[in-house]
Amino acid sequence: MAGGGAAASALSSPWRALLQRALDANAHLKHSTFFQLATVGGGGRPANRTVVFRGFQEHCDKIQINTDARSNKVGEIKEWPLGEICWYFTDSWEQFRISGIIDVIDGSSPDPAKLQQREKAWFASSVKSRSQYLGPCPGLPVANDDHVKDVHLDPSAGPVDAYCLLTLDPEKVDYVNLKSNQRLMFTRTKEGDESSDWMAEKVSP
């Protein structure tokens, strides 16, 4: 997974070594890179869905997620940018709850560096994944006789309008290991991703 390899560096956030170990231990399972992202929608309604881990942004701890700019979550996150990831590793019995602020990076971003990240993440995903963003608007009714149109995407074409990159910047990580029955709470004390910017505490599961 992109950015994963650098995770265990001595200087990086302390929970990343644990997460990298879990990713390695569960790598034989297709679903080990899926997690549930909770956000808050209109009227304070919690929303929760499975998404795919698309690696860390380079040189930091931000977690990348690909999504459709037309899906409900994008408008909801723009209104209220807090999220909590719940990532359970089914083979090693470890859970990571990662909370932080989510940045929505669609084609309208005024920041060239962000547009570049978005383009990079676009090309990092398969052509098949990219083609999904040419499909019908998620969540809208489909008529019974609708059949999926074959869409052709030029593999060298840049991100389409519907493609949106989300990045979650971790502020707290609640780690539980059900085999050892241990729980560690990591809290970011300073802006930054170095070991010294985080506090860790052993708490009761």
Add this chain to the structure above:
Amino acid sequence: MAGGGAAASALSSPWRALLQRALDANAHLKHSTFFQLATVGGGGRPANRTVVFRGFQEHCDKIQINTDARSNKVGEIKEWPLGEICWYFTDSWEQFRISGIIDVIDGSSPDPAKLQQREKAWFASSVKSRSQYLGPCPGLPVANDDHVKDVHLDPSAGPVDAYCLLTLDPEKVDYVNLKSNQRLMFTRTKEGDESSDWMAEKVSP
């Protein structure tokens, strides 16, 4: 799983037959009865954690979850009782997002019927599960030299103070099948759990 068997009855909510089929198809996986429950905590912060499905409450669609009355979620849910479950079945590639209102049933409930449900759910879980509620308060720091005390629980003893039953009453179910690439949105139109109290619509994934 308690209450599961009756799920596919012709009169029950239409999504329950799909859920029962998924439970059956994934029953060989220990984690098939685990799902992620999202709620909203203080300051509108989303919270998300893995919990165990403890079956449906008898004669209705309410989803039962056991928890510790001392855990953060209980206070949070009392303040803001909305929840969304995200339940992904890793073998059949099906996702159920189930949202609704959560009822917190601890020992202080004034309703004798609810206290009875709580007692029933207590005895339905293993003695080992029940013993966990005698352990230290979840989330509090543990000293490094703390070792887990052996607790003895009388198997015939009723629910302890820390035991709390949560029930989520579904109002909307968003079902996605990644194998067939189909998505169905079920919305409850009336109070009740019969087929006719729900509307189903095919929507784009």
